[in-house]
Amino acid sequence: MTVLVTGATGNAGGAVVQSLADAGLPGRALVRKEVALPPGIEPVYGDLNQPDTFADALDGVSGIFLLSGYDRVEELLANAVRAGVRKVVLLSSSSLDSADTSNAIAAYHQAAEEAVRASGLEWTYLRPNSFMSNTLRWLDQLRAGNVVRVQFPEVPISTIHPLDIGDVAVRAFTGDHAGAIHRLTGPVALTPPEQVAILGEALGRPLTPYPMSRAETHADLQASMPAPYANAIESFFGDGIIDETSVNDTVTQVTGHKPRTLQDWTRANARLFS
């Protein structure tokens, strides 16, 4: 079992790389620049939007951990079939569990799920809640002071630790998870001000959350990303079209361990905020 991990320098892909290494499994990390990798993981250089740049690296690969939203995914999947790859674990999204999938974020995840299903490869879809690593979006504010402006302050979210996504992905590659759609949550739902308090404890700083109004949140989102994505996020958390508050036991069921907490993530990553 050799797994090619896409997005290997990111929060989710990096966690899959770590979980593979922790399990003593060999892997290949698709990267665009030289990076340090754990033992047993070798780099593959290529562009996820250009599947021909890493087609040769699929030889001997049995599984691919795939991110959604990149160009020419059908070509990548055809290359995988030709190379004898058996399985794809796709990182999808909670947005596909909504009754309303008419938004830009659900659209690209839906397209990826459909392409993987059509490829004929064995598949497992992971539909996680928001990641604990999204806490890093407050980094610039924390460099400026101790006040943290938070969007959708009244919405509790059971954010998930990326390493739990990594552990579930490894189980999906090594166990019988063909055709499974794993909806993944963290252990507890916390409002953004509660998340700020936990981060403050880990950093040893008295952080003060500033609850942004809906109008402030709207302006902030529209200024930071293309409008279709900003609108999608407003519909998720402002209009409540997705449920990231409920907690389920999928991580425990699949991995045999409890989901990691935000305290775990903030303690392990406190150095990133200095």
Ligand SMILES: NC(=O)c1ccc[n+]([C@@H]2O[C@H](COP(=O)([O-])OP(=O)(O)OC[C@H]3O[C@@H](n4cnc5c(N)ncnc54)[C@H](OP(=O)(O)O)[C@@H]3O)[C@@H](O)[C@H]2O)c1
């Ligand atoms: N964040 C959330 O709350 C959340 C929730 C549900 C689903 N998701 C999904 O999870 C995905 C990954 O999130 P993340 O936080 O892990 O993202 P991230 O930390 O930004 O990582 C993105 C990864 O993709 C790589 N990449 C980007 N463009 C590439 C290209 N053209 N060719 C090769 N590699 C490329 C990046 O490599 P470089 O280091 O070279 O840039 C990086 O390794 C999101 O895009 C989203 O679809 C996210």
